[in-house]
Amino acid sequence: DTGVSQDPRHKITKRGQNVTFRCDPISEHNRLYWYRQTLGQGPEFLTYFQNEAQLEKSRLLSDRFSAERPKGSFSTLEIQRTEQGDSAMYLCASSPPDRGMDNEQYFGPGTRLTVT
Amino acid sequence: LAKTTQPISMDSYEGQEVNITCSHNNIATNDYITWYQQFPSQGPRFIIQGYKTKVTNEVASLFIPADRKSSTLSLPRVSLSDTAVYYCLVGGVYSSASKIIFGSGTRLSIRP
Numbered sequence: 001d002t003g004v005s006q007d008p009r010h011k012i013t014k015r016g017q018n019v020t021f022r023c024d025p026i027s028e029h030n031r032l033y034w035y036r037q038t039l040g041q042g043p044e045f046l047t048y049f050q051n052e053a054q055l056e057k058s059r060l061l062s063d064r065f066s067a068e069r070p071k072g073s074f075s076t077l078e079i080q081r082t083e084q085g086d087s088a089m090y091l092c093a094s095s096p097p098d099r100g101m102d103n104e105q106y107f108g109p110g111t112r113l114t115v116t
Numbered sequence: 117l118a119k120t121t122q123p124i125s126m127d128s129y130e131g132q133e134v135n136i137t138c139s140h141n142n143i144a145t146n147d148y149i150t151w152y153q154q155f156p157s158q159g160p161r162f163i164i165q166g167y168k169t170k171v172t173n174e175v176a177s178l179f180i181p182a183d184r185k186s187s188t189l190s191l192p193r194v195s196l197s198d199t200a201v202y203y204c205l206v207g208g209v210y211s212s213a214s215k216i217i218f219g220s221g222t223r224l225s226i227r228p
Contacts (some may be wrong), residue, residue: 004159033213042203042218043160056213091159104150107159 002026004108012114013082020078025094032075033105034067035091036060043075043091049075082115086092089113120204125223134191136222138204141185145176149180149187154201154221163202164189199226 005024013019025032030051035043046065048056051072061067064082069075079086089112093105121134121139140149148167152160164171166187169175177190191198200219 034219040220042201042221044218045214045216048213058214089157093159104162104165105160107161107212110157112157 004092004094004106006090006108006111007061008111009109010112011114012112015084015115016081018078018080019082020076021090021092021113023075023077023092023094024107025074026096026106028096029094029106030072030097031095032069033093033095034075034077035093037089037091037110038087046077046090052106079113082113084115087113087115119217120167120219122202122204122219122222124220125225127225127227128194130195131193134194134198134226135197135225136189136191136202136204136224137186138189139186140206142205142208143184144211147206147211148208149178149184150205150207151176151178151189152203152205152218154203160203160218166214194224194226196226198224200224203228 004026007022011019032049034046035042036046044056046061047067049069052069064080067077089110091107091110093107095105148165150165151163153163154160164173164176164178166180168180171178179188201223203218203221205216207216
């Protein structure tokens with residue numbers, strides 16, 4: 001399978017704990033996106049990488065959230081001191097380098113986070 | 117900001133053609149129109165993309181009038197497996213990633 005993969009698929013954590021999610025994009029894709037999706041809503045943009053550079057961050061991404069893509073391949077999203085409001089599906093997507101933001105994004109299956 | 121407006125929900129029956137219209141009055145010259153499909157507990161999946169007139173692939177057709185202020189996704193002869201949420205997005209080569217907005221989408225329910 002050469003699609004976007006995310007790990008873990010499900011995560012249950014207690015409030016105040018830190019969690020880290022991993023995304024492995026399609027290998028030739030240099031663009032990588034993180035989204036958050038809550039029930040009944042569409043995905044909301046969190047952050048965008050081009051290669052290893054984090055070029056855009058949403059205001060939704062509070063200082064408890066940090067994302068990295070150290071070698072321009074896989075990416076991690078960490079949430080520190082989780083809150084119940086962080087419960088959501090976290091989606092990762094990637095797209096190839098040949099065009100801009102009109103290019104289709106390939107999404108992973110998501111990581112569902114539940115904060116108790 | 118090229119915001120889109122779509123119906124919240126639609127119902128149809130197996131074998132029917134379904135048309136979902138999206139309004140994007142502020143679409144920019146460089147923007148493309150892209151539609152995604154999302155099943156429960158899965159990430160969105162690209163369906164079709166167009167700039168103007170008509171685009172057709174093995175899954176759907178996309179109709180875009182000359183003024184490009186709206187677009188219509190057409191799903192021919194739907195089946196139960198087409199029950200999903202459909203999102204209309206606009207964005208172009210010069211858009212920023214944060215400006216690509218999914219919105220709440222259209223929840224399509226197909227009945228036997």
